[in-house]
Amino acid sequence: MKIAQRLWITLLITLLTCSATVTRAADLATVLTEVKAVAGQTDTLYSHFTQEKHLDIMAETLLSQGLFAYRKPDHLRWELLTPIASGFVLRGQQGERWNGLSRELERFSVDRDPLMGMIAQQLLAWARVDLDWLQQRYVMELVSEQPLQLKLTPRDAGEAGFIDHLEIFFAADRRYVEQVVLVEKSGDSTRLRFTDVKVNGSLPDDIFAAPGF
């Protein structure tokens, strides 16, 4: 009797789990469709951000602040204001990066600098909320629907070698990403919080130009 009861309970749990998974998958597809529709209307983004890095090799948490700008289709600015003024701008395939400490400005091309190419591709995908591209590279899980939170696990073996997963938090209106948490295999993590986000504001060309040294 006990055996029959246990089997029954096991079957019930299995059915419930499967049902929950199917519901989640269906929810994810619906949610992503909604996000695509909303985020597809984003032409420009401008925001400040704070970055917290918890790295094993650093004695303390690394705190930094900066600003981020995006203009459709392929213009980016990523700039740290503190503790070291540094960053890069990208205009299509070409860009410049700088380091305020060494006062060095360097041109780069995403074709010749594969790492910068990968970073630019990632940032552009997030800014555009290019879910098709992201789904090709990551396995997505819906963690929470309101506020929308996704968990992404890399599909690419190379990326999976050092990144365990990403957690993405969307703004309430789902038009942009509000928070990103990147968890490395080593346990190190980085948290990015975007604040004062302006969507579809006017962004002049000099936003996407490197500072003069």
Added chain:
Amino acid sequence: MKLFQTCYEKLARRRGRLLLPVLLLLGLALAWLPQLRIGDSIVAMLPDGNSQVARDFGLLQKTPFSRKLVIQLQAAKTVSTADLVAATDQLGQRLPAELFTHLQSGPGDMGKLALLNDLGKYLAVLATKQDLQTIAERLTPEQVDRQMAENLGKLLQPQGVALKEQIRRDPLNLTPLALQKLLYLNPLPGVRIEQGHFISADRRSSLILADTPVLMTDAAGARRLVDAFQQAAAQLPAGISASLLSGHPYTLANTEIIKADMGRVLLVSGIGLLALFLIFLRRRQALSVFLLPFASMLLALVVTSWWYPQLSGITVGFGAVLLGITIDYGLHVYFALCRSNDGRGARLQAVARPLLFGGLTTLVAFAVLLRSELPGQRQLAVFAVTGILVALLLALFVLPQLVGAAVTRPELRKGYRRPLFERHPKLRWTVLGVWLASMIFCAVGAQQLRINGELRRLSYVPPALAQAEQQLAAHWGNMRGRAMIFAAGADLQRALQRNEEVWQRLGRHQLQDQVVSLAPLYPPLALQQQRQLHWHNFWAEKQPVADELLVQAGAKYGFTANAFAPFDQFLNTDPGPLDLAVLQSWGLGDLLGNFIFQDGSEFQVLTLLPDRPELIAVLDGEFADLSGVTLVSQSHFGRQLSRAIAGDFSSFIATAGIVVLILLIVLFRKLADVLLAVLPVLSGLLFMFGWMGWLGVEMNLFNVVASILIIGLGVDYGIFMTCHSRQPQDLGSGQAILVSGLTTLVGFGALVVARHPALYSIGITVLLGICAAVPTAVLVIPAFRPKRW
């Protein structure tokens, strides 16, 4: 002994017995013709044996770069780089794989190249003493502090996630020292890599490099290759065009232009010869005179093919032209016999002496070529000597039986026979004055004559190809015109050892930044071991200092004390030898194939450098004592070839001059006669050299051989006119020389209408030389010695 007179008279009674064997012989020769193997390589006109030029040419032929097909795509300003890249891929896919192999339009996805990640690990075997010095200079508190700040900056950037482990392993950023070695391996100076493709700096041009099984000298194969390319290129989108650069389009263009030229030249010379026939000969029997060169050429071809199993097309073509000289023998016999039906045997006997000596001098002139360093010229010598012998035999024994009876026109004959200077005595001094002034003028011009051995000058370059070459050089640097240094070795390691020696010597002249070399990335194993030892010794001393500096500076920027523990491991790990397998695993196999190749049992490692004459001159001396190392450049090769041509030519002129002089002394036994006899040849050569100097026409391989024609004909003219002045009979020598000169002019001088540089140069040489030799023979010799009756 009146050999020719006796033979003529005896054979005249049994003409059939003579003509039948001759016709049989010619028939057999004709039947032999299909067995001839004729090659069309320019190699026959380059020195062979152990000469430096021959060795250099052999090396040039074997380099992977010389066989590469270069396809350049050109985009209009309105076309985006992405569209250009897409068109490059489309074109690559449309090129037939059996004709275009190993297509390479770029290094591919750089991100996937293991090389960029792994090269730094081999720093221990790649770092030079200078690199160690650079590292030592970085081991100061200020430099390490600065580097640490940069490391922190990188960690804070988005790419920090990927760079963290690299920063831990290499906190002093030593890896770029290894990556710099790649900079010396870029054969495309103006290249950018975009979307995995070669893109020019102005982003308007892309490249496809390819190999082909089609030989560069194969005209039919070149036609297929060019047609297939044009068909694929025609499908490119609007605003994008493509051009193919390799030896093949040149081969094709030259073959086609020669065909077109020959058509035009044959038309001009055919009309000219017909006109001469109608003006001067006007008899059916005279046709036999024109058949004589063809019969001589046919028999000469057969005999030469017994000697040389494969004949050079250039030799055959040129030899055939040169054998046109033999028509003169027929003309002399014809005009001598046509004067009168009386004493024809005696006339033949009289003309036989200058004919034999003329033939003998020409034969000797050609025979001198047997000593030439150029195999084609040696073949030519055999061909011409045989042809001249056959022509002399036919002219003296067969032709007299075919000439037919004389047409006697006493009034005309009288007019001819009355010498010109007897009719116009003052004209004699005018002729001598004009001749002397012209010779002085030409002697001045001859000082400016230059010899050019550059092979490209002998090729026809269509304007479209020249433009494509210019565009290629403008966008990508002069990738097709670079000098090469070959480092040879019985095995790869020995070749690499020599290549390293070359690299070091280039360093002495501060030239390392201008060359493309494998040496920095792929040093020989012995050197790698030596460097590894230096590396360990260096770090045995410096590591404690470096560790302390890293801990101090690291603490300042918030790094933990053991943040850079992997650095010590990096310094003390043996990466193993950097060999071909490692380099190939990094995707550098195709690139290495351009720099390392096997030449028989030897390995050759290539270094490319700018082909600047002043640079080559310096390096030529620098590498002279380095065995197994050969410097080859187009300009250098051209100079060597020029020297070989000049040497050959001087030796030829000197030997031929001496032998001809001896023959003339034997013939005439009087200094005055000998001097008179050499006047046409000297005048012809001086006029030719002088005007070539004034016109800026350079002497080349083909001019040298064409000069033989001038020498052969000029000496003949001199002998005939001098003999004519000494003999009582009127042998019609002046008329024969005039007609033969005119036939030569319309036959070979017509080549000046050719567009192909080699044909044109033959034409201009013959035109100038004959233009002076004929008037000198028919006017100047009689002016020096008027004929008295």
